[in-house]
Amino acid sequence: MLAFHRETMSSPKPQEGICGLAQAVGPESWSKVSCPCCISAQVEPLVLIQLADNVQPNTKQWLMAMISANQKSGGAGLLAHPGEDASWGRIVVAAPRCTLLKATEDLGLCKADKDGNMITFSFNDLDNFSSVDDMQKFLTLAQRQYIVKYQLESMRAVRDQRIPGIAGDKGVLKSRQNIFQKLQKVRVILDVFPLRDEKKLQALGREWYSQKRLWGQPLDSIHTYFGGSVAFYFSFLDFYTWALVPPAVLGLFVTFFLPKWGSTDGNKGDPFVPEAIPQSPEADSDQPVSGLMVQAIFSMIWSTVFMELWKRRSAALSYRWGSITLTERFQEPRPGFQGDLGINPVTGRLEPLFPDWKRQVRVGLVSLPVVLLFLGLVVLGMLGFYYCEAVMSSFHKASGSIITAILSYLPSIIHIVYTNMLGNIYRNVAQRLTDWGERERKILLFTHCRQNLTCSCNTLDSSLKGLGLKFTFFNNFAVLFHIAFFKQDLNLLRKRLSSLLILSQAVNQFTEVFVPYIVDRFYGSAEKELKEDDPEADHLQAEGSLPPFPGLFAEYIELLVQFGYLSLFSCVYPLTAVLLLLNNITEIRGDAYKICRLFRKPFSPPESGMGVWQAAFEVLGFVSVVSNCWLLLLAPRVQALTDDAGLSPATVVICAVMVEHVLILLKLILAFMIPDEPDWVRIKREQIEYCSMKASKRVKSAYMSQVC
Numbered sequence: 001m002l003a004f005h006r007e008t009m010s011s012p013k014p015q016e017g018i019c020g021l022a023q024a025v026g027p028e029s030w031s032k033v034s035c036p037c038c039i040s041a042q043v044e045p046l047v048l049i050q051l052a053d054n055v056q057p058n059t060k061q062w063l064m065a066m067i068s069a070n071q072k073s074g075g076a077g078l079l080a081h082p083g084e085d086a087s088w089g090r091i092v093v094a095a096p097r098c099t100l101l102k103a104t105e106d107l108g109l110c111k112a113d114k115d116g117n118m119i120t121f122s123f124n125d126l127d128n129f130s131s132v133d134d135m136q137k138f139l140t141l142a143q144r145q146y147i148v149k150y151q152l153e154s155m156r157a158v159r160d161q162r163i164p165g166i167a168g169d170k171g172v173l174k175s176r177q178n179i180f181q182k183l184q185k186v187r188v189i190l191d192v193f194p195l196r197d198e199k200k201l202q203a204l205g206r207e208w209y210s211q212k213r214l215w216g217q218p219l220d221s222i223h224t225y226f227g228g229s230v231a232f233y234f235s236f237l238d239f240y241t242w243a244l245v246p247p248a249v250l251g252l253f254v255t256f257f258l259p260k261w262g263s264t265d266g267n268k269g270d271p272f273v274p275e276a277i278p279q280s281p282e283a284d285s286d287q288p289v290s291g292l293m294v295q296a297i298f299s300m301i302w303s304t305v306f307m308e309l310w311k312r313r314s315a316a317l318s319y320r321w322g323s324i325t326l327t328e329r330f331q332e333p334r335p336g337f338q339g340d341l342g343i344n345p346v347t348g349r350l351e352p353l354f355p356d357w358k359r360q361v362r363v364g365l366v367s368l369p370v371v372l373l374f375l376g377l378v379v380l381g382m383l384g385f386y387y388c389e390a391v392m393s394s395f396h397k398a399s400g401s402i403i404t405a406i407l408s409y410l411p412s413i414i415h416i417v418y419t420n421m422l423g424n425i426y427r428n429v430a431q432r433l434t435d436w437g438e439r440e441r442k443i444l445l446f447t448h449c450r451q452n453l454t455c456s457c458n459t460l461d462s463s464l465k466g467l468g469l470k471f472t473f474f475n476n477f478a479v480l481f482h483i484a485f486f487k488q489d490l491n492l493l494r495k496r497l498s499s500l501l502i503l504s505q506a507v508n509q510f511t512e513v514f515v516p517y518i519v520d521r522f523y524g525s526a527e528k529e530l531k532e533d534d535p536e537a538d539h540l541q542a543e544g545s546l547p548p549f550p551g552l553f554a555e556y557i558e559l560l561v562q563f564g565y566l567s568l569f570s571c572v573y574p575l576t577a578v579l580l581l582l583n584n585i586t587e588i589r590g591d592a593y594k595i596c597r598l599f600r601k602p603f604s605p606p607e608s609g610m611g612v613w614q615a616a617f618e619v620l621g622f623v624s625v626v627s628n629c630w631l632l633l634l635a636p637r638v639q640a641l642t643d644d645a646g647l648s649p650a651t652v653v654i655c656a657v658m659v660e661h662v663l664i665l666l667k668l669i670l671a672f673m674i675p676d677e678p679d680w681v682r683i684k685r686e687q688i689e690y691c692s693m694k695a696s697k698r699v700k701s702a703y704m705s706q707v708c
Contacts (some may be wrong), residue, residue: 030094035098043094046145046148046195048194048543076148079096095151101123108325109325118322142226145194152192160174193544193601194602205593226601230604250574291571292631292632293638300663302567304667312678314609325689374471374475384418472560501579567624630656
């Protein structure tokens with residue numbers, strides 16, 4: 001049995017190695033620490049490194065020595081345990097107190113001082129903070145595990161050397177080369193992942209998805225265990241689900257109490273159009289307002305208010321979780337970045353740089369043609385949809401039965417499946433292009449990116465990111481926009497939108513609820529095969545056999561597409577919000593169940609918000625003004641008014657453009673009137689900045705006094 005367990009591991013006495021290196025000792029012990037304040041009777045295993053089966057014992061010992069070495073020697077300043085013996089293909093990693101505290105300062109996290117106020121943590125001002133002697137209270141589990149990953153990725157060779165046990169050029173390590181990336185490239189390190197705390201995970205599951213409640217989530221517990229990125233996603237999902245209640249109530253009212261546009265011929269026998277609702281344009285034109293007009297105006301207002309209120313909520317959470325002042329702008333480049341060594345003109349550090357002209361060439365010759373190819377496939381699918389829709393429509397008009405009415409939705413269903421498959425294929429291709437061509441931080445070209453980074457090596461190329469997001473938008477909304485703006489067929493638009501919602505919700509419920517239950521119930525997770533007397537090594541092996549967490553990109557895309565359907569086109573199908581609300585109530589618990597039970601625990605960096613996703617939602621909010629203004633022009637009541645006034649089509653379009661500009665101006669004014677931060681968060685943030693300024697002055701004064 002392994003000689004370590006969470007909460008009960010003993011740490012050996014400190015022992016200095018050569019050149020400050022804390023040497024890894026015997027096969028049954030942790031590496032030694034050199035700092036007296038880091039000696040503890042309890043050591044918490046945080047991260048597991050999976051090695052290849054053919055790794056030599058001397059290679060493993062060298063890696064453990066580098067993990068335990070201080071940063072001046074090119075190491076990570078962590079604790080390493082070899083497991084059962086030197087030949088065991090895993091290394092368990094923990095973090096001493098000083099390493100955790102210094103990394104907390106590097107990341108720019110805010111922590112509570114002795115008075116309970118959140119201020120930016122400073123290692124030199126250590127005594128001013130509470131709980132600094134207890135790392136499990138001072139830092140969350142997710143933060144401690146991310147710091148371990150952060151430290152491992154910061155290991156760089158201080159001189160040219162050879163990795164023991166690796167022959168040929170693969171074993172050559174150049175000065176300033178990233179050690180962790182090199183070992184991953186030569187397949188010494190196969191995987192690295194944070195270890196799960198089963199007791200905390202089970203407690204979180206009981207509080208999160210096991211209780212029979214529809215609303216509310218344990219966000220602080222989620223943040224403590226899974227980290228900032230996961231917590232912000234579930235916070236946004238919860239906030240968005242609550243925000244769907246007003247449009248859902250309005251949608252029910254519009255559907256059953258207000259007159260509805262439509263065509264009696266086009267909707268004959270359609271099971272999705274209630275017979276009790278007036279269907280003729282004449283019935284609508286006799287009313288002062290129609291459901292389409294009410295829903296369109298409400299959608300424009302709702303999308304603005306929703307995003308502004310979310311900004312306030314996000315600011316409050318970032319303060320509460322200590323991530324309101326993250327410092328990522330001038331960090332060392334992560335292992336995913338490669339390039340020729342050079343001097344960063346901003347930081348003055350020697351680090352890999354990648355010329356902009358090479359990046360632009362790769363975008364123009366590889367990435368852009370691939371994206372254009374997929375856009376062409378989207379257009380081809382759209383043309384196929386129109387052809388099948390015309391065939392089925394003529395067939396339905398000739399028959400007029402309820403069976404043909406149902407079959408008339410078949411082209412939409414086929415096209416929805418086609419676009420989903422195309423999106424998944426593009427996502428995989430884009431991932432490969434990013435890994436090959438971008439050579440930046442390990443992020444997808446169209447996913448979460450960091451804002452305001454230096455232009456040398458910490459920038460996610462804006463053109464690649466823009467192309468990816470544009471494809472996602474084009475793939476999901478091209479047909480709807482074409483129907484609305486070019487074909488101007490509201491009946492077809494309603495049919496298409498209802499098909500999208502009903503099919504996507506059915507597929508989503510199957511994948512989010514039914515499939516996870518079947519997998520967990522009948523196939524079982526890796527821990528279910530273990531017995532009480534199994535050694536700790538088997539538990540670690542079982543944990544490593546779980547599939548890695550796929551990330552939050554697909555989840556955010558799903559919410560973004562939902563938001564687009566609701567804000568852009570829900571006026572033609574008022575039940576949109578109702579269907580989305582019902583879906584998201586189960587979505588919350590389904591996503592919680594999956595991340596807790598079916599996947600390996602992910603690393604989660606500290607986050608101060610949703611990042612690029614928030615900007616994407618705001619862009620859709622502005623596009624919704626244009627979309628809803630155009631759909632208002634197609635409303636029978638508006639068309640009747642323009643005909644009675646004798647306005648020409650050109651005059652109507654000019655008036656619509658003027659109204660659209662006025663509405664955008666009103667949207668901007670409304671966004672300006674609602675502050676992005678609550679007053680108390682703004683005051684706290686300014687206090688943090690003031691305290692940081694005073695701390696800098698104290699450090700400068702102390703330095704000057706020592707010099708003098």
